[in-house]
Amino acid sequence: MSKSALRVAIGLTVITAILAAAPWFAGRADLRLIGEIMSYMALAILWNLLAGYAGLVSVGQQAFVGLGGYCLFICVIWFDFPPLAAVPLAALVAGAAGAIFAPLLFRLEGAYFAVGTWVAAETVALIFAAIPSLGAGAGMSLPTAAVKAIASSRELREWTVYWLLLAIGMGVLGGVYLLIRSKAGLALMALRDNPTAAGSLGVDIWWTRFWTYLGVAAATGAVGSVIFLQKLRISPDAGFSLNDWTAIVIFMVVIGGIGRIEGAIVGTLIYFLLRELLVDYGTIYLIVLGLAGILVMMFSRSGLWGIVERRLGWSLLPTRRLRE
Protein backbone atom coordinates (compact mmCIF):
# COMPACT_ATOMS: atom_id res chain seq x y z
CA MET A 1 0.00 0.00 0.00
CA SER A 2 1.33 3.42 -0.93
CA LYS A 3 1.85 6.13 1.67
CA SER A 4 -1.07 8.24 0.49
CA ALA A 5 -3.46 5.28 0.52
CA LEU A 6 -2.32 4.40 4.05
CA ARG A 7 -3.05 7.93 5.22
CA VAL A 8 -6.54 7.80 3.67
CA ALA A 9 -7.22 4.38 5.23
CA ILE A 10 -6.19 5.60 8.69
CA GLY A 11 -8.21 8.81 8.29
CA LEU A 12 -11.39 7.02 7.22
CA THR A 13 -11.02 4.41 9.99
CA VAL A 14 -10.68 7.10 12.67
CA ILE A 15 -13.71 9.04 11.35
CA THR A 16 -15.79 5.85 11.13
CA ALA A 17 -14.83 4.86 14.67
CA ILE A 18 -15.79 8.26 16.08
CA LEU A 19 -19.12 8.27 14.23
CA ALA A 20 -19.81 4.67 15.29
CA ALA A 21 -19.52 5.76 18.91
CA ALA A 22 -21.94 8.65 18.35
CA PRO A 23 -24.96 6.91 19.99
CA TRP A 24 -23.15 7.22 23.33
CA PHE A 25 -22.61 10.99 23.13
CA ALA A 26 -25.09 12.37 20.55
CA GLY A 27 -28.84 12.90 20.90
CA ARG A 28 -31.59 11.17 18.93
CA ALA A 29 -32.07 14.10 16.53
CA ASP A 30 -28.33 14.29 15.89
CA LEU A 31 -28.19 10.57 15.11
CA ARG A 32 -31.02 10.95 12.62
CA LEU A 33 -29.26 13.87 10.94
CA ILE A 34 -25.90 12.06 10.70
CA GLY A 35 -27.71 8.99 9.34
CA GLU A 36 -29.43 11.11 6.70
CA ILE A 37 -26.15 12.78 5.78
CA MET A 38 -24.59 9.32 5.38
CA SER A 39 -27.35 8.13 3.04
CA TYR A 40 -27.11 11.28 0.90
CA MET A 41 -23.32 11.14 0.86
CA ALA A 42 -23.57 7.60 -0.51
CA LEU A 43 -26.10 8.65 -3.18
CA ALA A 44 -23.95 11.66 -4.13
CA ILE A 45 -20.74 9.62 -4.44
CA LEU A 46 -22.58 7.03 -6.54
CA TRP A 47 -24.19 9.59 -8.86
CA ASN A 48 -20.81 11.29 -9.20
CA LEU A 49 -19.25 7.97 -10.23
CA LEU A 50 -21.95 7.56 -12.86
CA ALA A 51 -22.08 11.10 -14.28
CA GLY A 52 -18.74 12.56 -13.31
CA TYR A 53 -16.58 9.59 -14.28
CA ALA A 54 -18.52 7.36 -16.67
CA GLY A 55 -20.28 10.27 -18.40
CA LEU A 56 -23.71 8.74 -17.80
CA VAL A 57 -25.89 11.65 -16.72
CA SER A 58 -28.86 9.89 -15.14
CA VAL A 59 -31.90 11.68 -13.78
CA GLY A 60 -33.53 8.35 -12.98
CA GLN A 61 -31.63 7.05 -9.95
CA GLN A 62 -34.87 7.21 -7.94
CA ALA A 63 -35.80 4.02 -9.80
CA PHE A 64 -33.18 2.10 -7.82
CA VAL A 65 -33.81 3.82 -4.48
CA GLY A 66 -37.50 2.91 -4.74
CA LEU A 67 -36.79 -0.60 -5.98
CA GLY A 68 -34.42 -1.21 -3.07
CA GLY A 69 -37.00 0.07 -0.61
CA TYR A 70 -39.84 -1.98 -2.05
CA CYS A 71 -37.64 -5.06 -2.27
CA LEU A 72 -36.89 -4.85 1.45
CA PHE A 73 -40.58 -4.42 2.32
CA ILE A 74 -41.62 -7.34 0.09
CA CYS A 75 -38.92 -9.65 1.50
CA VAL A 76 -39.87 -8.80 5.08
CA ILE A 77 -43.66 -8.82 4.71
CA TRP A 78 -44.18 -11.65 2.23
CA PHE A 79 -41.24 -13.94 2.97
CA ASP A 80 -40.51 -13.20 6.65
CA PHE A 81 -36.92 -12.22 5.88
CA PRO A 82 -34.97 -10.60 8.70
CA PRO A 83 -34.79 -6.91 7.59
CA LEU A 84 -30.99 -6.77 7.64
CA ALA A 85 -30.71 -9.84 5.40
CA ALA A 86 -32.97 -8.14 2.85
CA VAL A 87 -30.45 -5.35 2.20
CA PRO A 88 -28.07 -7.37 -0.03
CA LEU A 89 -31.08 -8.81 -1.84
CA ALA A 90 -32.30 -5.27 -2.54
CA ALA A 91 -28.91 -4.53 -4.10
CA LEU A 92 -29.22 -7.64 -6.26
CA VAL A 93 -32.70 -6.72 -7.51
CA ALA A 94 -31.71 -3.11 -8.25
CA GLY A 95 -28.61 -4.33 -10.07
CA ALA A 96 -30.72 -6.72 -12.15
CA ALA A 97 -33.08 -3.87 -13.08
CA GLY A 98 -30.02 -1.85 -14.09
CA ALA A 99 -28.86 -4.71 -16.30
CA ILE A 100 -32.23 -4.72 -18.09
CA PHE A 101 -32.36 -0.94 -18.60
CA ALA A 102 -28.72 -0.34 -19.56
CA PRO A 103 -28.70 -1.99 -23.02
CA LEU A 104 -31.87 -0.09 -23.96
CA LEU A 105 -30.91 3.29 -22.52
CA PHE A 106 -27.34 3.15 -23.88
CA ARG A 107 -28.87 3.42 -27.35
CA LEU A 108 -29.90 6.98 -26.59
CA GLU A 109 -27.51 9.69 -27.63
CA GLY A 110 -25.91 11.92 -24.97
CA ALA A 111 -28.50 14.11 -23.35
CA TYR A 112 -31.39 11.93 -24.52
CA PHE A 113 -29.96 9.24 -22.25
CA ALA A 114 -30.81 11.50 -19.31
CA VAL A 115 -34.47 11.74 -20.30
CA GLY A 116 -34.50 8.00 -21.02
CA THR A 117 -33.42 7.17 -17.47
CA TRP A 118 -36.26 9.38 -16.27
CA VAL A 119 -38.79 7.44 -18.36
CA ALA A 120 -37.36 4.20 -16.96
CA ALA A 121 -37.87 5.47 -13.40
CA GLU A 122 -41.42 6.64 -14.20
CA THR A 123 -42.19 3.24 -15.69
CA VAL A 124 -41.01 1.38 -12.59
CA ALA A 125 -42.97 3.78 -10.35
CA LEU A 126 -46.16 3.31 -12.40
CA ILE A 127 -45.80 -0.48 -12.25
CA PHE A 128 -45.50 -0.40 -8.45
CA ALA A 129 -48.42 2.03 -8.19
CA ALA A 130 -50.56 -0.41 -10.20
CA ILE A 131 -50.02 -3.47 -7.95
CA PRO A 132 -52.88 -3.68 -5.41
CA SER A 133 -51.12 -6.19 -3.12
CA LEU A 134 -48.33 -3.60 -2.61
CA GLY A 135 -50.86 -1.03 -1.49
CA ALA A 136 -50.98 0.53 -5.01
CA GLY A 137 -50.65 4.32 -4.78
CA ALA A 138 -50.99 4.37 -0.98
CA GLY A 139 -47.96 2.14 -0.36
CA MET A 140 -47.34 0.00 2.71
CA SER A 141 -45.89 -0.04 6.21
CA LEU A 142 -43.57 -2.51 7.95
CA PRO A 143 -45.63 -4.54 10.43
CA THR A 144 -44.79 -4.16 14.12
CA ALA A 145 -43.48 -7.72 14.41
CA ALA A 146 -40.96 -7.10 11.62
CA VAL A 147 -39.91 -3.81 13.20
CA LYS A 148 -39.35 -5.59 16.52
CA ALA A 149 -37.20 -8.15 14.69
CA ILE A 150 -34.56 -5.47 14.00
CA ALA A 151 -33.89 -5.06 17.72
CA SER A 152 -35.98 -5.37 20.87
CA SER A 153 -35.96 -1.80 22.19
CA ARG A 154 -36.66 1.36 20.23
CA GLU A 155 -33.33 2.86 21.22
CA LEU A 156 -31.38 -0.16 20.03
CA ARG A 157 -33.42 -0.19 16.82
CA GLU A 158 -32.53 3.42 16.07
CA TRP A 159 -28.90 2.66 16.82
CA THR A 160 -28.91 -0.37 14.52
CA VAL A 161 -30.36 1.60 11.61
CA TYR A 162 -27.88 4.40 12.32
CA TRP A 163 -24.94 1.97 12.22
CA LEU A 164 -26.31 0.48 9.05
CA LEU A 165 -26.49 3.93 7.41
CA LEU A 166 -22.98 4.69 8.66
CA ALA A 167 -21.68 1.38 7.29
CA ILE A 168 -23.28 2.00 3.91
CA GLY A 169 -22.11 5.64 3.70
CA MET A 170 -18.51 4.89 4.66
CA GLY A 171 -18.60 1.62 2.70
CA VAL A 172 -19.60 3.41 -0.49
CA LEU A 173 -16.98 6.10 0.13
CA GLY A 174 -14.19 3.57 0.71
CA GLY A 175 -15.37 1.26 -2.05
CA VAL A 176 -15.57 3.97 -4.71
CA TYR A 177 -12.18 5.33 -3.60
CA LEU A 178 -10.60 1.90 -3.98
CA LEU A 179 -12.31 1.49 -7.35
CA ILE A 180 -10.99 4.81 -8.64
CA ARG A 181 -7.46 3.87 -7.52
CA SER A 182 -7.66 0.48 -9.21
CA LYS A 183 -6.96 -0.38 -12.84
CA ALA A 184 -10.66 -0.07 -13.63
CA GLY A 185 -10.53 3.37 -12.03
CA LEU A 186 -7.80 4.35 -14.45
CA ALA A 187 -10.19 3.50 -17.30
CA LEU A 188 -12.93 5.52 -15.60
CA MET A 189 -10.68 8.56 -15.18
CA ALA A 190 -9.59 8.30 -18.81
CA LEU A 191 -13.27 8.13 -19.78
CA ARG A 192 -13.99 11.20 -17.66
CA ASP A 193 -11.21 13.27 -19.17
CA ASN A 194 -11.63 12.31 -22.82
CA PRO A 195 -13.94 9.49 -23.97
CA THR A 196 -12.61 9.43 -27.53
CA ALA A 197 -8.98 9.19 -26.46
CA ALA A 198 -9.88 6.58 -23.82
CA GLY A 199 -11.54 4.46 -26.50
CA SER A 200 -8.56 4.66 -28.83
CA LEU A 201 -6.22 3.66 -25.99
CA GLY A 202 -8.10 0.42 -25.51
CA VAL A 203 -10.74 1.23 -22.91
CA ASP A 204 -13.89 -0.66 -23.79
CA ILE A 205 -16.28 2.25 -23.35
CA TRP A 206 -19.54 0.30 -23.59
CA TRP A 207 -18.61 -2.35 -21.04
CA THR A 208 -16.95 0.10 -18.65
CA ARG A 209 -20.14 2.14 -18.68
CA PHE A 210 -22.29 -0.98 -18.36
CA TRP A 211 -20.52 -2.26 -15.22
CA THR A 212 -20.47 1.21 -13.69
CA TYR A 213 -24.21 1.62 -14.31
CA LEU A 214 -24.88 -1.84 -12.86
CA GLY A 215 -22.71 -1.35 -9.79
CA VAL A 216 -24.14 2.07 -9.06
CA ALA A 217 -27.70 0.72 -9.49
CA ALA A 218 -27.04 -2.11 -7.03
CA ALA A 219 -25.42 0.14 -4.42
CA THR A 220 -28.19 2.74 -4.85
CA GLY A 221 -30.72 -0.06 -4.24
CA ALA A 222 -28.95 -1.01 -1.01
CA VAL A 223 -28.96 2.61 0.16
CA GLY A 224 -32.68 2.86 -0.71
CA SER A 225 -33.52 -0.26 1.28
CA VAL A 226 -31.87 1.15 4.43
CA ILE A 227 -33.45 4.60 3.94
CA PHE A 228 -36.91 3.02 3.93
CA LEU A 229 -36.05 0.62 6.73
CA GLN A 230 -35.59 3.77 8.79
CA LYS A 231 -38.81 5.38 7.52
CA LEU A 232 -40.83 2.15 8.11
CA ARG A 233 -43.22 3.23 5.32
CA ILE A 234 -42.97 3.30 1.55
CA SER A 235 -45.23 4.55 -1.26
CA PRO A 236 -44.58 5.04 -4.98
CA ASP A 237 -44.45 8.84 -4.53
CA ALA A 238 -41.92 8.64 -1.70
CA GLY A 239 -39.87 5.75 -3.07
CA PHE A 240 -39.56 7.03 -6.63
CA SER A 241 -39.31 10.75 -5.84
CA LEU A 242 -37.25 12.56 -8.45
CA ASN A 243 -36.72 15.53 -6.14
CA ASP A 244 -35.60 13.61 -3.07
CA TRP A 245 -33.38 10.94 -4.59
CA THR A 246 -31.98 12.50 -7.76
CA ALA A 247 -32.50 16.27 -8.13
CA ILE A 248 -31.05 17.16 -4.72
CA VAL A 249 -28.23 14.66 -5.18
CA ILE A 250 -27.34 16.16 -8.58
CA PHE A 251 -27.10 19.66 -7.11
CA MET A 252 -24.96 18.41 -4.23
CA VAL A 253 -22.45 16.93 -6.65
CA VAL A 254 -22.50 19.87 -9.07
CA ILE A 255 -22.01 22.48 -6.34
CA GLY A 256 -19.37 20.45 -4.51
CA GLY A 257 -17.48 19.57 -7.67
CA ILE A 258 -18.33 16.93 -10.25
CA GLY A 259 -15.69 14.36 -11.15
CA ARG A 260 -14.01 14.34 -7.73
CA ILE A 261 -15.01 12.16 -4.77
CA GLU A 262 -14.28 15.07 -2.41
CA GLY A 263 -16.71 17.19 -4.45
CA ALA A 264 -19.58 14.85 -3.66
CA ILE A 265 -18.74 14.88 0.06
CA VAL A 266 -18.32 18.67 0.24
CA GLY A 267 -21.56 19.11 -1.73
CA THR A 268 -23.47 16.89 0.70
CA LEU A 269 -22.27 18.91 3.69
CA ILE A 270 -23.10 22.22 1.96
CA TYR A 271 -26.60 20.98 1.17
CA PHE A 272 -27.35 20.07 4.79
CA LEU A 273 -25.92 23.37 5.99
CA LEU A 274 -28.12 25.24 3.50
CA ARG A 275 -31.17 23.20 4.45
CA GLU A 276 -30.75 23.86 8.16
CA LEU A 277 -30.25 27.58 7.48
CA LEU A 278 -33.24 27.97 5.16
CA VAL A 279 -35.52 25.59 7.04
CA ASP A 280 -38.10 28.32 7.70
CA TYR A 281 -38.49 29.38 4.08
CA GLY A 282 -40.25 26.35 2.59
CA THR A 283 -39.08 25.34 -0.84
CA ILE A 284 -36.84 28.41 -1.22
CA TYR A 285 -33.80 26.22 -0.63
CA LEU A 286 -34.59 24.24 -3.74
CA ILE A 287 -34.61 27.45 -5.79
CA VAL A 288 -31.34 28.53 -4.17
CA LEU A 289 -29.89 25.09 -4.89
CA GLY A 290 -30.97 25.26 -8.54
CA LEU A 291 -29.49 28.74 -8.97
CA ALA A 292 -26.23 27.72 -7.32
CA GLY A 293 -26.01 24.68 -9.61
CA ILE A 294 -26.54 26.82 -12.72
CA LEU A 295 -23.94 29.38 -11.62
CA VAL A 296 -21.38 26.65 -10.94
CA MET A 297 -21.96 25.13 -14.40
CA MET A 298 -21.65 28.55 -16.05
CA PHE A 299 -18.60 29.86 -14.27
CA SER A 300 -16.63 27.11 -12.52
CA ARG A 301 -17.45 23.62 -13.75
CA SER A 302 -15.29 21.84 -11.23
CA GLY A 303 -17.35 23.25 -8.36
CA LEU A 304 -16.21 24.41 -4.95
CA TRP A 305 -13.77 21.54 -4.49
CA GLY A 306 -12.25 22.35 -7.88
CA ILE A 307 -11.52 25.86 -6.65
CA VAL A 308 -9.97 24.52 -3.43
CA GLU A 309 -7.88 22.02 -5.38
CA ARG A 310 -6.60 24.67 -7.80
CA ARG A 311 -5.92 27.39 -5.26
CA LEU A 312 -4.56 25.36 -2.37
CA GLY A 313 -3.45 22.15 -4.05
CA TRP A 314 -5.36 20.05 -1.50
CA SER A 315 -6.37 16.49 -2.13
CA LEU A 316 -8.06 14.59 0.68
CA LEU A 317 -8.49 11.40 -1.32
CA PRO A 318 -5.55 11.34 -3.71
CA THR A 319 -6.09 9.29 -6.85
CA ARG A 320 -3.09 10.48 -8.81
CA ARG A 321 -0.47 7.87 -9.63
CA LEU A 322 2.95 9.10 -8.63
CA ARG A 323 6.04 7.06 -8.03
CA GLU A 324 6.58 7.26 -4.30
Added chain:
Amino acid sequence: MGIAEAIVQGVLLGGLYAIFAAGLSLVFGVMRLVNIAHGDFIVLAAYIALMVVSLTGLHPFASLLIVVPLMALIGYGLQRFVLERTLGEDLLPPILVTFGCAVIIQNALSALFSTDAQRLSAGSIETDSLQVAGLSIGVLPLLTFAIAVAIIAALEFVFFRSRIGRAFRATSDDPETAQIVGVSTKHVFGLAMALSFGVMAIAAVLLAARSSFDPFSGPARLIYGFEAVIIGGLGNLWGTLAGGIVLGIAQTLGAQISPSFQILAGHLVFFVVLALKPRGLFPRMD
Protein backbone atom coordinates in the same frame (compact mmCIF):
# COMPACT_ATOMS: atom_id res chain seq x y z
CA MET B 1 -66.04 4.36 -25.64
CA GLY B 2 -65.26 1.96 -28.45
CA ILE B 3 -61.88 0.99 -29.80
CA ALA B 4 -62.37 3.03 -32.98
CA GLU B 5 -63.16 6.16 -31.00
CA ALA B 6 -60.14 5.54 -28.74
CA ILE B 7 -57.88 5.28 -31.79
CA VAL B 8 -59.22 8.52 -33.28
CA GLN B 9 -58.72 10.27 -29.96
CA GLY B 10 -55.21 8.83 -29.74
CA VAL B 11 -54.34 10.18 -33.19
CA LEU B 12 -55.56 13.64 -32.24
CA LEU B 13 -53.75 13.51 -28.88
CA GLY B 14 -50.64 12.64 -30.89
CA GLY B 15 -50.91 16.07 -32.52
CA LEU B 16 -50.46 17.76 -29.14
CA TYR B 17 -47.48 15.52 -28.33
CA ALA B 18 -45.95 16.37 -31.71
CA ILE B 19 -46.15 20.07 -30.81
CA PHE B 20 -44.38 19.33 -27.48
CA ALA B 21 -41.80 17.39 -29.46
CA ALA B 22 -41.27 19.87 -32.31
CA GLY B 23 -39.54 22.50 -30.16
CA LEU B 24 -37.40 19.86 -28.47
CA SER B 25 -36.40 18.34 -31.79
CA LEU B 26 -35.60 21.70 -33.41
CA VAL B 27 -33.17 22.70 -30.66
CA PHE B 28 -31.52 19.28 -30.66
CA GLY B 29 -31.20 19.42 -34.45
CA VAL B 30 -29.50 22.81 -34.50
CA MET B 31 -27.28 22.71 -31.43
CA ARG B 32 -27.34 19.15 -30.02
CA LEU B 33 -28.94 20.49 -26.86
CA VAL B 34 -31.70 18.74 -24.95
CA ASN B 35 -33.68 21.19 -22.89
CA ILE B 36 -34.63 19.21 -19.77
CA ALA B 37 -36.84 22.13 -18.72
CA HIS B 38 -38.82 22.00 -21.99
CA GLY B 39 -42.01 20.86 -20.24
CA ASP B 40 -41.56 23.33 -17.40
CA PHE B 41 -41.21 26.22 -19.83
CA ILE B 42 -44.47 25.05 -21.45
CA VAL B 43 -46.13 25.22 -18.02
CA LEU B 44 -44.53 28.64 -17.44
CA ALA B 45 -46.07 29.80 -20.74
CA ALA B 46 -49.44 28.46 -19.62
CA TYR B 47 -49.23 30.56 -16.44
CA ILE B 48 -48.22 33.61 -18.48
CA ALA B 49 -51.23 33.03 -20.74
CA LEU B 50 -53.40 32.70 -17.63
CA MET B 51 -52.20 36.09 -16.39
CA VAL B 52 -52.60 37.75 -19.79
CA VAL B 53 -56.16 36.42 -20.07
CA SER B 54 -57.15 37.55 -16.59
CA LEU B 55 -55.54 40.99 -17.03
CA THR B 56 -56.79 41.80 -20.53
CA GLY B 57 -59.89 39.65 -20.85
CA LEU B 58 -58.60 38.35 -24.18
CA HIS B 59 -59.64 34.91 -25.47
CA PRO B 60 -56.86 32.38 -24.69
CA PHE B 61 -56.12 31.95 -28.39
CA ALA B 62 -55.84 35.72 -28.86
CA SER B 63 -53.48 35.87 -25.87
CA LEU B 64 -50.96 34.04 -28.06
CA LEU B 65 -50.27 37.38 -29.77
CA ILE B 66 -48.60 38.40 -26.51
CA VAL B 67 -47.44 35.05 -25.12
CA VAL B 68 -45.61 33.82 -28.26
CA PRO B 69 -43.32 36.87 -28.65
CA LEU B 70 -42.75 37.00 -24.89
CA MET B 71 -41.71 33.35 -24.75
CA ALA B 72 -39.52 33.77 -27.85
CA LEU B 73 -37.77 36.62 -26.07
CA ILE B 74 -37.24 34.50 -22.94
CA GLY B 75 -35.86 31.70 -25.12
CA TYR B 76 -33.47 34.02 -26.96
CA GLY B 77 -32.25 35.49 -23.67
CA LEU B 78 -31.82 32.09 -22.05
CA GLN B 79 -29.72 30.91 -24.97
CA ARG B 80 -27.55 34.04 -25.32
CA PHE B 81 -26.93 34.73 -21.65
CA VAL B 82 -27.01 31.31 -20.02
CA LEU B 83 -26.87 28.29 -22.30
CA GLU B 84 -24.35 29.82 -24.72
CA ARG B 85 -21.69 29.63 -22.01
CA THR B 86 -22.31 25.92 -21.47
CA LEU B 87 -22.18 24.61 -25.04
CA GLY B 88 -19.11 22.65 -26.04
CA GLU B 89 -17.57 19.21 -26.05
CA ASP B 90 -18.83 18.44 -22.57
CA LEU B 91 -22.46 17.26 -22.55
CA LEU B 92 -22.96 17.75 -18.84
CA PRO B 93 -23.30 21.53 -18.35
CA PRO B 94 -26.28 22.14 -20.67
CA ILE B 95 -28.16 19.17 -19.20
CA LEU B 96 -27.54 20.29 -15.65
CA VAL B 97 -28.29 23.97 -16.32
CA THR B 98 -31.65 23.16 -17.93
CA PHE B 99 -32.34 20.71 -15.12
CA GLY B 100 -31.68 23.56 -12.69
CA CYS B 101 -34.11 25.75 -14.66
CA ALA B 102 -36.76 23.01 -14.30
CA VAL B 103 -36.43 22.88 -10.51
CA ILE B 104 -36.44 26.69 -10.23
CA ILE B 105 -39.53 27.10 -12.44
CA GLN B 106 -41.48 24.40 -10.57
CA ASN B 107 -40.76 25.81 -7.13
CA ALA B 108 -41.09 29.46 -8.13
CA LEU B 109 -44.49 28.81 -9.77
CA SER B 110 -45.74 26.92 -6.73
CA ALA B 111 -44.57 29.74 -4.45
CA LEU B 112 -46.31 32.37 -6.63
CA PHE B 113 -49.48 30.57 -7.69
CA SER B 114 -49.82 27.76 -5.10
CA THR B 115 -49.98 24.16 -6.22
CA ASP B 116 -53.72 24.35 -7.07
CA ALA B 117 -54.67 23.10 -10.52
CA GLN B 118 -55.42 25.89 -13.01
CA ARG B 119 -57.24 25.96 -16.29
CA LEU B 120 -57.69 28.31 -19.23
CA SER B 121 -61.30 28.60 -20.29
CA ALA B 122 -61.57 28.70 -24.07
CA GLY B 123 -65.39 28.78 -24.15
CA SER B 124 -67.72 26.33 -25.86
CA ILE B 125 -64.97 25.01 -28.16
CA GLU B 126 -63.79 22.89 -25.21
CA THR B 127 -66.85 20.68 -25.33
CA ASP B 128 -68.02 21.04 -28.97
CA SER B 129 -67.84 17.91 -31.03
CA LEU B 130 -68.52 16.72 -34.55
CA GLN B 131 -70.30 13.51 -35.47
CA VAL B 132 -68.37 11.73 -38.22
CA ALA B 133 -69.32 8.21 -39.33
CA GLY B 134 -70.90 7.51 -35.99
CA LEU B 135 -67.83 8.72 -34.05
CA SER B 136 -67.84 11.75 -31.82
CA ILE B 137 -64.77 13.91 -32.45
CA GLY B 138 -63.94 16.88 -30.23
CA VAL B 139 -63.44 20.19 -32.03
CA LEU B 140 -60.55 21.28 -29.79
CA PRO B 141 -58.53 18.06 -30.31
CA LEU B 142 -59.20 18.32 -34.04
CA LEU B 143 -58.05 21.95 -34.09
CA THR B 144 -54.97 20.96 -32.05
CA PHE B 145 -54.09 18.30 -34.61
CA ALA B 146 -54.54 20.75 -37.50
CA ILE B 147 -52.28 23.25 -35.71
CA ALA B 148 -49.69 20.50 -35.18
CA VAL B 149 -49.65 19.76 -38.91
CA ALA B 150 -49.40 23.48 -39.69
CA ILE B 151 -46.53 23.99 -37.20
CA ILE B 152 -44.57 21.09 -38.61
CA ALA B 153 -45.13 22.22 -42.20
CA ALA B 154 -44.03 25.72 -41.21
CA LEU B 155 -40.92 24.45 -39.42
CA GLU B 156 -40.02 22.27 -42.41
CA PHE B 157 -40.43 25.32 -44.64
CA VAL B 158 -38.29 27.50 -42.39
CA PHE B 159 -35.64 24.80 -42.09
CA PHE B 160 -35.31 23.85 -45.75
CA ARG B 161 -36.55 26.83 -47.74
CA SER B 162 -35.65 30.01 -45.89
CA ARG B 163 -32.47 32.00 -45.37
CA ILE B 164 -32.48 31.51 -41.61
CA GLY B 165 -33.09 27.80 -42.18
CA ARG B 166 -29.95 27.64 -44.29
CA ALA B 167 -28.07 29.24 -41.40
CA PHE B 168 -29.63 26.66 -39.01
CA ARG B 169 -28.51 23.77 -41.19
CA ALA B 170 -25.07 25.23 -41.82
CA THR B 171 -24.48 25.81 -38.09
CA SER B 172 -25.78 22.35 -37.29
CA ASP B 173 -23.46 20.70 -39.83
CA ASP B 174 -20.31 22.65 -39.03
CA PRO B 175 -20.46 25.68 -36.73
CA GLU B 176 -16.87 26.78 -37.37
CA THR B 177 -17.17 26.86 -41.16
CA ALA B 178 -20.57 28.54 -40.87
CA GLN B 179 -18.92 31.28 -38.83
CA ILE B 180 -16.15 31.71 -41.41
CA VAL B 181 -18.70 32.40 -44.13
CA GLY B 182 -20.39 35.04 -42.03
CA VAL B 183 -23.04 33.24 -39.96
CA SER B 184 -23.20 34.45 -36.37
CA THR B 185 -23.61 31.08 -34.63
CA LYS B 186 -24.53 32.67 -31.31
CA HIS B 187 -27.33 34.65 -32.91
CA VAL B 188 -28.48 31.60 -34.90
CA PHE B 189 -28.60 29.46 -31.75
CA GLY B 190 -30.57 32.23 -30.04
CA LEU B 191 -33.07 32.31 -32.91
CA ALA B 192 -33.48 28.53 -32.85
CA MET B 193 -34.23 28.68 -29.13
CA ALA B 194 -36.63 31.61 -29.68
CA LEU B 195 -38.47 29.60 -32.35
CA SER B 196 -38.63 26.60 -30.01
CA PHE B 197 -40.05 28.77 -27.22
CA GLY B 198 -42.62 30.28 -29.58
CA VAL B 199 -43.85 26.78 -30.43
CA MET B 200 -43.93 26.00 -26.69
CA ALA B 201 -46.27 28.95 -26.14
CA ILE B 202 -48.75 27.52 -28.67
CA ALA B 203 -48.46 24.10 -27.03
CA ALA B 204 -49.07 25.72 -23.64
CA VAL B 205 -52.35 27.39 -24.60
CA LEU B 206 -53.67 24.27 -26.35
CA LEU B 207 -52.71 22.16 -23.32
CA ALA B 208 -54.22 24.58 -20.82
CA ALA B 209 -57.50 24.77 -22.76
CA ARG B 210 -57.96 20.99 -22.81
CA SER B 211 -56.82 19.98 -19.33
CA SER B 212 -55.90 21.47 -15.99
CA PHE B 213 -52.27 22.08 -15.09
CA ASP B 214 -50.21 22.86 -11.98
CA PRO B 215 -46.58 23.93 -11.36
CA PHE B 216 -45.44 20.30 -11.51
CA SER B 217 -47.11 19.35 -14.82
CA GLY B 218 -43.95 20.09 -16.80
CA PRO B 219 -41.88 16.89 -16.57
CA ALA B 220 -44.65 14.72 -18.03
CA ARG B 221 -44.88 17.07 -21.08
CA LEU B 222 -41.12 16.78 -21.59
CA ILE B 223 -41.38 13.00 -21.38
CA TYR B 224 -44.24 12.73 -23.91
CA GLY B 225 -42.45 15.04 -26.33
CA PHE B 226 -39.23 13.07 -25.89
CA GLU B 227 -41.01 9.75 -26.46
CA ALA B 228 -42.59 11.11 -29.64
CA VAL B 229 -39.13 12.18 -30.89
CA ILE B 230 -37.51 8.81 -30.18
CA ILE B 231 -40.43 6.70 -31.47
CA GLY B 232 -40.62 8.77 -34.64
CA GLY B 233 -36.88 8.92 -35.29
CA LEU B 234 -34.36 11.70 -34.63
CA GLY B 235 -34.15 14.58 -37.07
CA ASN B 236 -37.40 13.93 -38.89
CA LEU B 237 -40.26 16.29 -38.01
CA TRP B 238 -42.97 14.36 -39.88
CA GLY B 239 -41.62 11.23 -38.20
CA THR B 240 -42.06 13.03 -34.89
CA LEU B 241 -45.74 13.61 -35.73
CA ALA B 242 -46.04 9.88 -36.46
CA GLY B 243 -44.23 9.16 -33.17
CA GLY B 244 -46.69 11.40 -31.33
CA ILE B 245 -49.60 9.58 -32.96
CA VAL B 246 -48.21 6.16 -31.99
CA LEU B 247 -47.74 7.39 -28.41
CA GLY B 248 -51.23 8.94 -28.33
CA ILE B 249 -52.87 5.74 -29.58
CA ALA B 250 -50.88 3.64 -27.10
CA GLN B 251 -52.10 5.86 -24.26
CA THR B 252 -55.79 5.95 -25.23
CA LEU B 253 -55.84 2.19 -25.87
CA GLY B 254 -54.03 1.63 -22.56
CA ALA B 255 -56.68 3.72 -20.82
CA GLN B 256 -59.30 1.35 -22.27
CA ILE B 257 -57.73 -1.52 -20.34
CA SER B 258 -57.48 0.44 -17.10
CA PRO B 259 -57.05 4.15 -16.31
CA SER B 260 -53.85 3.39 -14.41
CA PHE B 261 -52.47 1.75 -17.56
CA GLN B 262 -52.74 4.86 -19.78
CA ILE B 263 -49.32 6.45 -19.23
CA LEU B 264 -47.62 3.10 -18.62
CA ALA B 265 -48.76 1.80 -22.04
CA GLY B 266 -47.05 4.79 -23.67
CA HIS B 267 -43.79 4.12 -21.80
CA LEU B 268 -43.90 0.42 -22.74
CA VAL B 269 -44.37 1.21 -26.45
CA PHE B 270 -41.41 3.59 -26.16
CA PHE B 271 -39.21 0.81 -24.75
CA VAL B 272 -40.40 -1.70 -27.36
CA VAL B 273 -39.48 0.73 -30.16
CA LEU B 274 -36.12 1.39 -28.48
CA ALA B 275 -35.45 -2.36 -28.31
CA LEU B 276 -36.55 -3.24 -31.84
CA LYS B 277 -35.86 -0.06 -33.82
CA PRO B 278 -33.37 2.06 -31.85
CA ARG B 279 -33.26 4.68 -34.63
CA GLY B 280 -37.04 5.14 -34.44
CA LEU B 281 -39.80 4.09 -36.79
CA PHE B 282 -38.95 6.70 -39.44
CA PRO B 283 -35.22 7.44 -39.25
CA ARG B 284 -33.85 10.24 -41.39
CA MET B 285 -32.10 9.06 -44.52
CA ASP B 286 -28.52 10.23 -44.61
